[in-house]
Amino acid sequence: MAEDAGRADRRRRFGTVIARRRGDGSVSAYLARYSSPVDGRRVQRSFGVRADADAWLHDEEMLVELSRRGVQEWVHPTVRERRRKAVEMTFGELADLYVQSHRRRDGSALRGGSLRNLRTDVRHLKDVFGGCRLTDITPERVSEWYFGEHDGQWVFQRCCQRLKAIMELACSDRLGAGMPLLEHNPFILPVPPDPEPRSWSVPPLTGGQVAALYEAMPEYDRLSVLLAVLVGGMRIGEACALTVDDFDFDACTMEVNHSVCRGDEDAGPLRLGPVKSRHSKRVCVLPSVLVPLVREHIETRRDQDSPYVFQGAHTPILAPTTLGKHFRKAREEAGCPDATFRTLRVTHTTLLMQAGGTLREAMDSIGDSTQQVVLRHYTRTIPEHQRAVVGRMTVAMAGQSEQLQRILRIPADSEVGGSAGTVVPGMPDITALMRVLSLLQERVSAGALPVS
Known part of the structure; x- marks a missing residue:
């Protein structure tokens, strides 16, 4: 005592x-x-x-x-605890914490394909660093991996982003529990820039290519091509998720409210899930000439009691993988083997702006809130259109000065590059697409073209 x-x-x-x-x-x-x-x-x-x-x-x-x-x-007790945890914790354990705590910019949890892709990237890193203690991952160890062989540019670039973020987490106190674990991030090398996608070299589709794609697709999902090109520039999952109630034929609108998914864990049966972001939920203008085709497609679906516009051959809802498979086969027959379903989104955005639509209208139509993304990923420069525009600009300026016309040796009545209403051969044009629609509508009405 x-x-x-x-x-x-x-x-x-x-x-x-x-x-x-x-x-x-x-x-x-x-x-x-x-x-x-x-x-x-x-x-x-x-x-x-x-x-x-x-x-x-x-x-x-x-x-x-x-x-x-x-x-x-x-040594301060907090630093002692941090050092102890840093000695004990492995990269794999911290990587799992990173996946569990990762959130979108708006704070919402990852789901579906985004979560699957994150886990795939982290699994690549765990194959290399998984069993290493955090204190053993030095700049030299990171450099050895960085300058080694990798599966591809996109995989390497994403893994660099993930590795830097995971090690940055170890240097922060975002998760509490004695963090930070490290004083300095061992990833000190630059993250490679985004590789240039091969899709950037694929031009927008012409009216003839759109018509050929439409006719080469199976009857029960061919309408998706026209809806993606002319209405909402939809992603493939959004097209598969369309329901009958998404169409208002009186107002000539189509709503994009859902995307097809397999649940938050990307497993299980197909179902309607949320769109990619809150901006992706949108109301699109439905061209009046497209209304009869949509009506006839809905009226001739296999299951009239189903709410889905596109139904699988053996499933109530059309799987994006199935639609993608049909599109890849059709593009060969249509003579555009490099096109993807995403090319339809690019075509819609590019032609909408070339037809006079504003950038804001293009963003609203395809459901993207970032100007840089729209301009970088969904618009293309068409040489024929650019040549015609420059020609019209030259004529307009020369028309303001007889002296400039003499200097350029342009006749007073000349139209270099075509007038404002000229369609340059080989250039995708929204008017040409509308003519294709009218032709298809006439063939349907005459019974020469089956619809489904």
Whole structure:
């Protein structure tokens, strides 16, 4: 008993223990504190039991005494805990925490394909660094991986982004629990820029190519080509998710409210899920000439009780993989082997703006809120159109000055590059697409073209 009393006195001489009380007087926690021997700042910890607080102060007193004698350097308890966890934690464990805590920019959790892609990227990194302790991942180790062989440009670029972010997490306190674990991020090399997608070299489709794609597709999903090109520049999952109620024939509109998915974990049966972002949910203008084709398609579906516009041959809803397979086969017959379903989205955006649509209208039509993304990924420069525009600009400027016409040797009545209404041969044109639609509508009405 005397020994216990002596210990209590020594503890009281070093630091203090304060009881935190609730409103009813009961103790909620014991706060143990003392002054740092380095800078005099308060060092404290909270405990649920008084004995634990006393024991902690006893251990800290010994460390402070060793520091005063010059035996060893005193290190703040938080830093000690961080170092201990850094020595014990592996990259694989931290990578799993990264996946679990990763969120979109709006704070929502990843789901479906986005979550699957994140896990795939992290799995590539865990194959290399998974069993390594965080303290063993040095800039030299990262450089060895960085300059080694990789599966492809896109995979390497994404893995660099993930590795940098995971190691940055180790250098932050975003997850709490004793973080940061590292003082410096060992990933000090530049993240490679986005590789240039091969799709950037694929031009927008012409009216003839759209018509050929339409006729080469199976009857029950061919309408998706026209809806994607002329109405909403839809993603393939959005096209498969269209329902009868998404169409308002009186107002000539089509709503994009869903995308087909297999649930948050990207597993299970096909179902209607949310669109990519809140901006992707949109109301699109439905050309009046397209209304009869849509009506006839809906009226001739296999299952009239189903809400889905596009139905699978053996499933209630058309799978995006099935539609993609049909499109890849049709593009060969249509003479545009490099086109993808995404090319329909590019065609819609490019021609909409060339027909006089504003950038804001193009963004609203395809459901994207970022100007840079729309301009970089969904619009293309068409040389024939550019040549015609430059020609019209030249004629317009020369028409303001007879002297300039003489300098350029342009006849007064000349139209270099074509007038404003000229369609340059080989150039995709929205008017040509509308003529294709009218022709298809006439063939349907005459019974020469089956619809489904």
